[in-house]
Amino acid sequence: MSSDLTKNPFAVQSPEHIAAEDVISLFVEDFADFHQVLRTGHTFLHGARGSGKSMIFRYLEPDCQVIAKKCALHQLEFFSFYIPIKETDLRLTELLRLEKERHGSLALNEHLMVVSFAIKMLASLQRISVHASATAAKDLAAFVDGGLKKLLQRGGWSAEIPAIAAEASFDQVRQMATEVMEEVHAEISQFIQRLSLGRNYTYEGALLGFLDFLKPFTLALRSLPFMPKVPVFLLIDDADNLSEEQTRILNTWISSRGVAELSLKVSTQLRYKTYRTVSGQQIEMPHDFAEVEISNVYTSDRDRYGKRVHDIVLRRLQKANIAATPEEFFPPDKEQEREIEELAAKIVEAFPTEGRGHRARDDAYRYARPNFIRGLGGARKASSTYSYAGFSQLVHVSSGVVRYFLEPAALMWGEQSAANDSKPVLSIAPHIQNKIVRSEANRFLTSEFERITQDETRGPDHRDKAWKLRNLIDSLGSLFQSILVSDDAERRIFSVAFSNGPDDEVRAVFNLGAEYNYFHKSSIGKKEGGGRTDLYILSRRIAPVFNLDPSSFAGYKFITNDTARMMVLEPKRFTNSLRAGSSADLVDPPQGNLFGEA
Known part of the structure; x- marks a missing residue:
C-alpha cells in the first residue's frame, strides 16, 4: 500500500461510485441485525441520511461480494441488483396529475416502475463485466433476442430489437438491452408529459407488470449460464422518494409470494409513505417482511455502534498509512480531562458520606463531567470553553450516524492540514476538533x-x-x-x-x-x-x-x-x-x- 498522507481519509463519497476494493477495505458490517439483510425474504432497512444504508447496499453488490467472500461469481450465496430511486424520474410532475385524475394511473405507474427498475438492473450488470467472458456475452445476447423480446411482446411492445453483432462484448450487449428498455420507457414518459398539455390522450404502448415482466425478467437473468443459481436481491434505495401510489404498488409486490427466489430489500429515510397495498390491505411484519432500523443502533446498542465507528476510522487511518489508533488521532483536551479526573477523585473520596449510587466509581462517572460543566458556567462564566474533543466525545456527538462522524472529521483534517503547512497530518489538535464540532452544531x-x-x-x-x-x-x-x-x-x-x-x-x-x-x-x-x-x-x-x-x-x-x-x-x-x-x-x-x- 502506497503512502498518501495528503489525501483526506475521511472524505465521504457516494457509495455507488466507490470501487469494490475500496468498499471492502472501508466497510464494517458489525451492526445489530445485519444478518436480517442477508437472509432471503423482503426486508426494510430504515435509517437517517448518512447512517450507512447505501454503503450496505453497495457492499451487497456482486463485485464486492466476490472480493469479500474470496470466491468466484458462480459461488456467491446471493446476487444483488442495485436500484436507486433518486436516480429515476419516477416523480414526474405529470404523474401527480395522472394519480389525481385516476384514469389508469395504477397500471401506468406500475409500468413506469417496472421499466425503470429493469433499466437500473441492466446498469447494475456492469459490476460483473470484468468476470464476463465472450461466452457470457453470447449468452446475454441470446437472452435479449429471445427471452427479453418475448416478455416485451407479451406486454404489448411492437417494435423490433436491433440485430446484435456476433463479436459484441458483454458490455456492448448489456448497453443494447438498456437502450431497448429506454425506448420502452420513452413511450410512457412522452405520454405522461403530453398530459400536461391538457388534451385527452390515449396510451397505446406496452404495459408491463411485476408478475408478468419484472419477476420473470429477473429470474431469466439468473438462469443465464454465467450467473450464480442463488436467491436474487433487488436493492431498492431511498424508497421514500416514491409517490404514495407507487409505494402502494411496491407494497403489493412485497405481499406477493416467491421470496425464496426474489427478495426486495427496501431502504428508507424514515419517511416511507404507507404500508398499504393497492387494494388497501396492510403488509405486516414478520409475515410479509423483516425490518432493520439502523438509527436505533445508538439508542439500543451504543457499545456496538462505538466499536463500529472505531473500526471504520481505524481502517481509514490504515489505508492512509497513519500508524495511530482513533483515540491517538483524535486526542481529548488534556487539561480538561485532568480537571475532570480531579473532580472524579473528590467524588470517590466523599462517597462514604455523600454517595448516591451503588459504587463510588458510578457516582464519579455520573457527576464529574456535569460538575465540571457547571463550574464553567458558574463563577468562571465560560461554558463555551468546554472542549468537545477526543474520539469518544466525537462518537457521542455523531449520534448514531456514521456520516455525522466522518463529515466533521474530514473538515478537521482539512483545517489541520492547512495548519501543518505541508507537514503530514498525524493527529487532530483538540482545539480544531472543538472548533469544527461547534461550527457543525450551529450549522445544523x-x-x-x-x-x-x-x-x-x-x-x-x-x-x-x-x-x-x-x-x-x-x-x-x-x-x-x-x-x-x-x-x-x-x-x-x-x-x-x-x-x-x-x-x-x-x-x-x-x-x-x-x-x-x-x-x-x-x-x-x-x-x-x-x-x-x-x-x-x-x-x-x-x-x-x-x-x-x-x-x-x-x-x-x-x-x-x-x-x-x-x-x-x-x-x-x-x-x-x-x-x-x-x-x-x-x-x-x-x-x-x-x-x-x-
Missing part, C-alpha cells in the same frame, strides 16, 4: 434548518410546523442543560417520553424532528405499566449549542402533553418557568435509564 440549527423550512412549505401548515419544531428543540435544549447543572440524582438526560398523550399536533412536530434527524425515535414501557410509549432522543449533534455533555444518553424524563405544548407553542414561557423554578415543576422525576446502568 441554522442553515440546515432553513432548508427544512423551505422544504416544508408545500402544505398549508408546514412552515408553521417547522417553526414549532425549532421551538421544541430550543426548549428541550434548555431543559436538558438546566438538569445537567442541577443537583438532581440523574443529570445525564437527553430523552423525553410522554406520561400522557401526545396529541396529534405535538406528535406531528416530534415526528417532523425525527424525519430530519433532530430526534431519534424509540419506545419504552409506559410509566403506569401496560404497553409502551414513544421515546424521543435529541440528536447529540446539537449538544455544543446548549453546552450539554454528549455522553448524556442514559436517562430520560417523562413529560405531559401540556408541557410539550408549552415547549412547542410558548417557548419563552417555558424557559422563564425553568429559570423561575426547577425542572421538577415541568417534568416528572427520573424514571430510570435506557440501559439499566447503575
Whole structure:
C-alpha cells in the first residue's frame, strides 16, 4: 500500500461510485441485525441520511461480494441488483396529475416502475463485466433476442430489437438491452408529459407488470449460464422518494409470494409513505417482511455502534498509512480531562458520606463531567470553553450516524492540514476538533434548518410546523442543560417520553424532528405499566449549542402533553418557568435509564 498522507481519509463519497476494493477495505458490517439483510425474504432497512444504508447496499453488490467472500461469481450465496430511486424520474410532475385524475394511473405507474427498475438492473450488470467472458456475452445476447423480446411482446411492445453483432462484448450487449428498455420507457414518459398539455390522450404502448415482466425478467437473468443459481436481491434505495401510489404498488409486490427466489430489500429515510397495498390491505411484519432500523443502533446498542465507528476510522487511518489508533488521532483536551479526573477523585473520596449510587466509581462517572460543566458556567462564566474533543466525545456527538462522524472529521483534517503547512497530518489538535464540532452544531440549527423550512412549505401548515419544531428543540435544549447543572440524582438526560398523550399536533412536530434527524425515535414501557410509549432522543449533534455533555444518553424524563405544548407553542414561557423554578415543576422525576446502568 502506497503512502498518501495528503489525501483526506475521511472524505465521504457516494457509495455507488466507490470501487469494490475500496468498499471492502472501508466497510464494517458489525451492526445489530445485519444478518436480517442477508437472509432471503423482503426486508426494510430504515435509517437517517448518512447512517450507512447505501454503503450496505453497495457492499451487497456482486463485485464486492466476490472480493469479500474470496470466491468466484458462480459461488456467491446471493446476487444483488442495485436500484436507486433518486436516480429515476419516477416523480414526474405529470404523474401527480395522472394519480389525481385516476384514469389508469395504477397500471401506468406500475409500468413506469417496472421499466425503470429493469433499466437500473441492466446498469447494475456492469459490476460483473470484468468476470464476463465472450461466452457470457453470447449468452446475454441470446437472452435479449429471445427471452427479453418475448416478455416485451407479451406486454404489448411492437417494435423490433436491433440485430446484435456476433463479436459484441458483454458490455456492448448489456448497453443494447438498456437502450431497448429506454425506448420502452420513452413511450410512457412522452405520454405522461403530453398530459400536461391538457388534451385527452390515449396510451397505446406496452404495459408491463411485476408478475408478468419484472419477476420473470429477473429470474431469466439468473438462469443465464454465467450467473450464480442463488436467491436474487433487488436493492431498492431511498424508497421514500416514491409517490404514495407507487409505494402502494411496491407494497403489493412485497405481499406477493416467491421470496425464496426474489427478495426486495427496501431502504428508507424514515419517511416511507404507507404500508398499504393497492387494494388497501396492510403488509405486516414478520409475515410479509423483516425490518432493520439502523438509527436505533445508538439508542439500543451504543457499545456496538462505538466499536463500529472505531473500526471504520481505524481502517481509514490504515489505508492512509497513519500508524495511530482513533483515540491517538483524535486526542481529548488534556487539561480538561485532568480537571475532570480531579473532580472524579473528590467524588470517590466523599462517597462514604455523600454517595448516591451503588459504587463510588458510578457516582464519579455520573457527576464529574456535569460538575465540571457547571463550574464553567458558574463563577468562571465560560461554558463555551468546554472542549468537545477526543474520539469518544466525537462518537457521542455523531449520534448514531456514521456520516455525522466522518463529515466533521474530514473538515478537521482539512483545517489541520492547512495548519501543518505541508507537514503530514498525524493527529487532530483538540482545539480544531472543538472548533469544527461547534461550527457543525450551529450549522445544523441554522442553515440546515432553513432548508427544512423551505422544504416544508408545500402544505398549508408546514412552515408553521417547522417553526414549532425549532421551538421544541430550543426548549428541550434548555431543559436538558438546566438538569445537567442541577443537583438532581440523574443529570445525564437527553430523552423525553410522554406520561400522557401526545396529541396529534405535538406528535406531528416530534415526528417532523425525527424525519430530519433532530430526534431519534424509540419506545419504552409506559410509566403506569401496560404497553409502551414513544421515546424521543435529541440528536447529540446539537449538544455544543446548549453546552450539554454528549455522553448524556442514559436517562430520560417523562413529560405531559401540556408541557410539550408549552415547549412547542410558548417557548419563552417555558424557559422563564425553568429559570423561575426547577425542572421538577415541568417534568416528572427520573424514571430510570435506557440501559439499566447503575
